[in-house]
Amino acid sequence: MQRITLLAPPACLVTSISLPLEILNAANELARTRNRKHPRLQIDIVSQDVGPVVTAGGLSVVASATPNMIEQTDLVIIPSLWRSPVKNLIRHRWIMPWLQRLAKQQSLICAVGTSSYFLAEAGLLDHQPATTHWHYCDQFAERYPKVDLKRQYLITQANTIYCVGSVNSIADLMVHFIQRHYGQTIARQVEAQFSPEIRRPFANHAYVEEASKPHQDETIIEAQEWLQRHLRQPINLAALAKQLQLSPRTFNRRFKQAVGITAGDYLQRQRLDNARELLRTSNFSVQEVAYASGYLDSSYFCGRFKKAMGQTPLAYRKSVRGKLFKVI
Incomplete structure (x- = not known):
């Protein structure tokens, strides 16, 4: 997992992309202290246009690419957006075709909070487990009846697509990714740095499609x-x-x-x-x-x-x- 793509449409919640980026960078730097030949992360910030993007909190991030410039990525993180998810769908319809293309390539896709609406609108969650921000669960279930909404879970996984219900839970998911790609020791070191006192292991509060089907022995x-x-x-x-x-x-x-x-x-x-x-x-x-x-x-x-x-x-x-x- 070397290429990370962060989606940054206007009015996004910047913490839902800055926190996972800092966690992943910390893991990568720890890996590089062990092996200086270990490659640095390649990070792309994507928006509809290249240039400054004003986030919901008033901070600006600089988009370095548009969707057409990203042919392949290992992981894409879609941030939560402020206010009505349906209005954001209309405002940012350019996102859906890009997500469909990435899904076909089997890129890891992680939607934070209300950004699960983009995945559902793109048809990527049909007959798949998903979660979203608790405030919009009823609306989500009514709009997307084909999606298997898991209200009681803060994280869901279906193949390469993950949904996260809150910004805090994105940290749990990133530690899970780090353990898979960098090993348990680095994952524990990163966990110790980023608020371990409130963190729960991924397996304790994530709905994983494969794990929901226990073995039959x-x-x-x-x-x-x-x-x-x-x-x-x-x-x-x-x-x-x-x-x-x-x-x-x-x-x-x-x-x-x-x-x-x-x-x-x-x-x-x-x-x-x-x-x-x-x-x-x-x-x-x-x-x-x-x-x-x-x-x-x-x-x-x-x-x-x-x-x-x-x-x-x-x-x-x-x-x-x-x-x-x-x-x-």
Whole structure:
């Protein structure tokens, strides 16, 4: 993911493009500190005309390209626009053909807030899950009955098209993209910089079309549920396989085929997610967090946590609580 395109029509909410851009740039610079040959992001700001564009807050951004000048891009971010989405559709009809062309090329397309109207108007969300700004959900559902509106989700994914209901949630989606393209360590470092105390993991509040269709291996579902219930205890995966009347080799093969990762990696993820939550919300010591997450050796836990998150458990706790204040 090297070429990023930011759409900037007049009256857009500039934070819905500036925030994801800053997050992506931070990840790219971290990648370049590890490898100076790693290419810089190529960034295009697109509007109907080249030149200054006045945003909803009165700030100006400079469009460097028009849609006809962008033949290919890896990711396009469409910002939320101020006021009536329907009036904006009429005012900016030039956007829809461009989005249709990008969708055919399988570019990642991310619509923030009311900009999901452009995707729906272009027919790109027919029979697909989508979300929009909460204030316009009823209007959206009435105007686009073919769209599977997910009111309770702030992020939806259907193939390469993402809809985000709020500016805050665009940060969650960008961290998800960073983890996919730059790795978990850089994602955690970026997360620590950009308000980790209010962030929720992508998987916790996103509707993903593929994820909504769970695998059908009932034995492996039983294994997943058992691992979740017993993650605080010492676990012998070979014994679990025997309990399920499978050989260890067959168990490992079926688990990876169904879930996409090994049972051991799945267990580690569950334990580390539990540890992160305890570090955020409890006053447990690091040793207590380790024990409550299934790690009998706190030094081993700290090593696993740092490898996965890019920082120690104490540093993580300080970063997520860094904006709390004391009453004097």
